[in-house]
Amino acid sequence: MELAEAKRKFIEAWGKLGSEWGINRTMAQVHALLLISPEPLTTEEIMESLSISRGNANMTLRDLISWGLVEKQHKAGERKEYFYADKDTWNIARQVAKERRKRELDPVLKILDELSKVEGNKNNAEYKTFNKSVTDINKLAKNVDKTLDTMLKAEENWFWGTIFKIFK
Amino acid sequence: MELAEAKRKFIEAWGKLGSEWGINRTMAQVHALLLISPEPLTTEEIMESLSISRGNANMTLRDLISWGLVEKQHKAGERKEYFYADKDTWNIARQVAKERRKRELDPVLKILDELSKVEGNKNNAEYKTFNKSVTDINKLAKNVDKTLDTMLKAEENWFWGTIFKIFK
């Protein structure tokens, strides 16, 4: 396979994976493009490579920056802004986990906590089932939350090393 | 909070979480409704509760069945089919992990394996960056894959117990 073709495939696959996980396809593609680019790129180059509009490129890059996956770089003597993606996979995974926890897990945990406080008659099957499901899900969500917390603080080698030592 | 209100909130929250994770909102809502229902429900009852059409209810239930989250039940002497959701949170998590691995992770792993085989000139920065990103992501994806595999086979208590023993 040609390098050029391989790059296209990678961008396509990353975009598809993103869209299946609720991340905008274009955002994932821009991220993929930057991941395999040794040098930072300008908005112009990104627009060109992926055939997207200026507005789209701009908003997508801002999003990637707010996710902590991409950073702006200034080149001395140049007016243009350059964009560069962190290439450390473990950092990427941590960053994504961190953002999604904040944006999605945290609000759900809050609601589950409230809902598990709802009082009711323990002989009422409706109430019993509701309460059991909510408290069980709450427990699971809290476990996931704690695990993410550990992962966010961890070093990659330590993390996987520990996991595999145990799971072997 | 009233039980009825709490139920609505739970269904809403579950639906929102689902849509943020690339699962159809209605599908997640039907799942939520069944999770807090002590008895299996008919298509009719689900349509009514969530104000959705017959076609939508039917397709959503089929999806949930194909995900292994809901099962059909027949009641003796009745023509109608009843739908019942597994209430075991750990099973739900495993089932979802299993399906997503099959549908999303596996195809990506296949592509990454191919892409990491692409040959090139080791002095070419373009090639070097491409290769490094692809092989790194491939490693991470394989680790995730193995961990999911362990989780799919594991008992809940053992799993979290082990995780927490280590992570303290």
Place this chain on the structure above:
DNA sequence: TTAAACTTTCAAAATATTTTGAAAGTTTAA
């Protein structure tokens, strides 16, 4: 200041996804 070079915004258009509901299909009891 000015104006060129750039970035950002956002309403409208394009596209993708979801939902509806009627028609077709299937199963069961009699």
Place this chain on the structure above:
DNA sequence: TTAAACTTTCAAAATATTTTGAAAGTTTAA
């Protein structure tokens, strides 16, 4: 068989999301 009771399908409509591109905004050098 038949017809009632149910389920499934799928094209069209509704809705949600994404993208465009022109206009407005900002920054910099001179």
